[in-house]
Amino acid sequence: MGSPPLFYRWSSKALVWLGVSSIIILSLGLFMGIGLSPADYKQGDVYRIIYIHVPSAIMGESIFIFMALCGFINIIWRAKISGMLIKAAAPIGMSFVLLVLTTGSIWGKPTWGTWWVWDARLTSTLILFFIYAALIGLHSTIEDKIKADRAVSILAIVGVAIIPVIKKSVDWWQTLHQPSTFKLTSAPSMSPEMYQPLLICVIGFYLVFAFILTLNLRNEILERESSKKWVKEVIGNQS
Amino acid sequence: MKRDLLIAFRRSATYITPLIFFLIVITFFPLALGPEQKLLSSLAPGIIWIAALLASLLAVETIFNEDFRDGTLDSFFISLEPTFILVFVKVFIHWLITGLPLLLASCVAALVLYLPFDSVSAMILSLILGTFFMSLLGALGAALSLGKSAILSAVIVLPFSIPTLLMGTSVIASAINNQDYTGFLMIMGGMLAIGIPAICLLTVEALLLSYD
Numbered sequence: 001m002g003s004p005p006l007f008y009r010w011s012s013k014a015l016v017w018l019g020v021s022s023i024i025i026l027s028l029g030l031f032m033g034i035g036l037s038p039a040d041y042k043q044g045d046v047y048r049i050i051y052i053h054v055p056s057a058i059m060g061e062s063i064f065i066f067m068a069l070c071g072f073i074n075i076i077w078r079a080k081i082s083g084m085l086i087k088a089a090a091p092i093g094m095s096f097v098l099l100v101l102t103t104g105s106i107w108g109k110p111t112w113g114t115w116w117v118w119d120a121r122l123t124s125t126l127i128l129f130f131i132y133a134a135l136i137g138l139h140s141t142i143e144d145k146i147k148a149d150r151a152v153s154i155l156a157i158v159g160v161a162i163i164p165v166i167k168k169s170v171d172w173w174q175t176l177h178q179p180s181t182f183k184l185t186s187a188p189s190m191s192p193e194m195y196q197p198l199l200i201c202v203i204g205f206y207l208v209f210a211f212i213l214t215l216n217l218r219n220e221i222l223e224r225e226s227s228k229k230w231v232k233e234v235i236g237n238q239s
Numbered sequence: 240m241k242r243d244l245l246i247a248f249r250r251s252a253t254y255i256t257p258l259i260f261f262l263i264v265i266t267f268f269p270l271a272l273g274p275e276q277k278l279l280s281s282l283a284p285g286i287i288w289i290a291a292l293l294a295s296l297l298a299v300e301t302i303f304n305e306d307f308r309d310g311t312l313d314s315f316f317i318s319l320e321p322t323f324i325l326v327f328v329k330v331f332i333h334w335l336i337t338g339l340p341l342l343l344a345s346c347v348a349a350l351v352l353y354l355p356f357d358s359v360s361a362m363i364l365s366l367i368l369g370t371f372f373m374s375l376l377g378a379l380g381a382a383l384s385l386g387k388s389a390i391l392s393a394v395i396v397l398p399f400s401i402p403t404l405l406m407g408t409s410v411i412a413s414a415i416n417n418q419d420y421t422g423f424l425m426i427m428g429g430m431l432a433i434g435i436p437a438i439c440l441l442t443v444e445a446l447l448l449s450y451d
Contacts, residue, residue, distance in 0.1 A: 075444065130398040137394060141387050147448050151383050154441050155395065158379075162398075 004221045005230045007081065011214050018211040026204030033197030040194075049107045054198060055205035056099040060128065061163050063093030063209065067135075068160035071153030081217075083149025084224070086156060087139055088216035092209055094132035100125060112176060120169035121177040124162060131159040145224055257298035257337045258344050264290040265348045276353050283352040284411035287345055287362065288369070288404055295370040296396055298337040299377030300389045302329065303446065307385055312446065323439040326446075330378045330439075331371075338370040354411075361414030365407040368427040372403050375431075375438045382445035402430065 033051035040047040067089050073082040104122070105115045116122065135155050142148035170179045190198075225231050268286045269279055279286075306312040315325045342363055349359050376399055380392035406427045413420040 127398045127401055130394075134395040134398065137391060138383060141384070141391055150448050151445065154383065154444055158399065158441060 004081065004225055005228075008218060008221055008230075008234070011218055015211065015214055015218075018207055018214060022204060022207035022211050025200060025207055029197050029200035029202075029204045033194075033201060037193050037197055038191070043111055046107065046110050049103050051198060051201045053100060053103040053107060055202045056096045056103065057125070058202055059205050059209055060093055060097040060100055060125075061166060062206075063089050063096065064128065064132070064156070064160060064163055067093065067156040071156035074149060074153040075157070080146070080149075083146065083153065084217060084220045085213070086135075086149065086152050088213050088220050089209075090132060090136050090139070090152075092212050092216070094129065094136065096205075096209075097125065097129045097132060101129065117176050119175040119177060120173035121166065121175050124166045124169050128162055128166060131155075131162060135159065254336045254340055257294045258340045260297065261290050261294040261341055261344050262347070264293060265352065269352070280353040280355070283349065283354040284358075284362070284408045284415070286352060287348050287354070287366075288407045288411075290348065291341060291345065291366055291370055291407075292373055292397075292400055292404060294341060295334075295338055295373040296377045296380075296393060296400070297389070299330070299333060299374050300381055300392060302333055302378055302381050303385055304381070307449065313450075316447070316450075322443045322446075323436070326378070326442050327435065327439045330374050333378075334371050334374040338367075338374060341370055342366055355415055357417075358411050358414035361420050362411045364424055365410035365420075365427065368424065368431060369403050369407040372427070372431055372434060373400055375434055376400055379438050379442045379445060382442045383448075385446070385449045403427065406430075 030051055034048045037048075039045050067086045070082040070085045070089075073079055074086070101122075104125075108117070109115050135152055138155055139148045139152045142151055167180075169175060170177055222231055222234070265286065268282070272278060272282070303312060306315075315322050318325065345362060345366055346359060348354075349356075349362060354362065373396075376396045377392070380396035383395060384392040406423050410420045410423045410427075413423065
């Protein structure tokens with residue numbers, strides 16, 4: 001899997017599976033959530049944005065942890081593909097964090113009465129957004145791709161410290177944002193008809209991420225190995 | 240070590256410039272917000288901290304550039320001492336030169352921003368810990384963007400300096416309210432304790448990037 005040409009060939013088949021399954025599962029989750037689940041007794045139908053908001057939040061954080069792991073592997077074992085994975089994953093993660101912030105704003109206006117509040121969770125998520133931006137900016141300014149990968153690996157490892165802060169921010173501080181619904185030790189505080197579509201949406205989002213990541217990674221491989229013979233063959237076959 | 244101190248003393252610009260920058264930024268706030276005493280007094284901890292943050296960040300921008308260009312940085316890696324100790328010493332000396340004058344300037348800032356006199360000692364303690372942490376972070380940013388634009392280094396480092404900012408302003412704010420602020424100082428000290436080895440090691444990694 002670490003060898004670029006092998007990965008490229010394997011991923012063409014994986015892409016089809018990922019694409020189809022992500023469309024099916026995400027549509028199922030969104031339909032069940034937005035269409036079928038019961039209205040909230042306090043918020044009415046506004047809460048349905050949770051089926052986009054919460055999975056995006058989970059993705060934004062998980063992708064950063066993924067990048068930190070890849071960064072660690074890249075620094076210690078110098079595996080080229082782990083460096084490329086960081087570059088492929090970063091824009092996706094940043095888009096998800098942007099999605100969280102905007103859907104959160106939209107959700108906040110009717111329920112809290114405000115588009116934004118400087119509480120711990122919102123502020124730390126905003127910081128995550130800045131760290132993503134810094135990472136993408138750093139990678140684009142360094143010309144040598146291998147060096148850029150390593151610089152970004154360092155930044156990802158340092159930046160992962162913000163993730164526990166975000167996750168625990170609703171427990172550590174007095175926030176306007178509600179506490180977590182899913183805990184490791186006790187049952188969720190939502191009714192099953194509401195959180196089952198949510199879990200399906202989370203899985204759907206993960207599949208979407210895997211799909212886009214594979215697409216990005218394939219592009220990245222083609223771009224970096226463009227002088228190699230196998231790339232010329234692939235491009236030659238397609239044109 | 241001694242060499243750095245000598246060079247810095249001879250070129251007075253190294254330690255005067257961050258000082259003047261700090262004072263200029265402090266001046267901008269009353270100009271922009273209006274000179275009303277109550278307003279400035281309530282905002283003073285935040286203003287002083289933001290100015291200190293920016294000044295100490297920009298001061299370390301060029302910490303490695305000259306050494307990189309004239310080859311002194313190579314000797315860091317060849318020498319018998321562990322490189323991260325050398326990096327730490329370099330940052331520490333740099334902070335002594337640029338950060339300590341900042342502490343004096345902050346007393347002036349406290350005066351002109353009508354900060355209550357009793358909280359000045361708390362402010363100085365928080366700034367000592369905070370500006371050193373900022374110098375460390377700034378050194379990491381400088382190493383990552385060695386030879387490239389300074390604003391990139393600032394964008395990388397500033398999100399990580401937010402905890403320092405929060406803790407520092409909390410120290411001064413609790414001092415103003417006559418509450419116990421040692422807890423916050425402990426947290427800042429803890430961040431330094433973990434940060435010094437971690438950031439120095441990461442800075443060495445980052446410097447090595449420019450060598451392959």
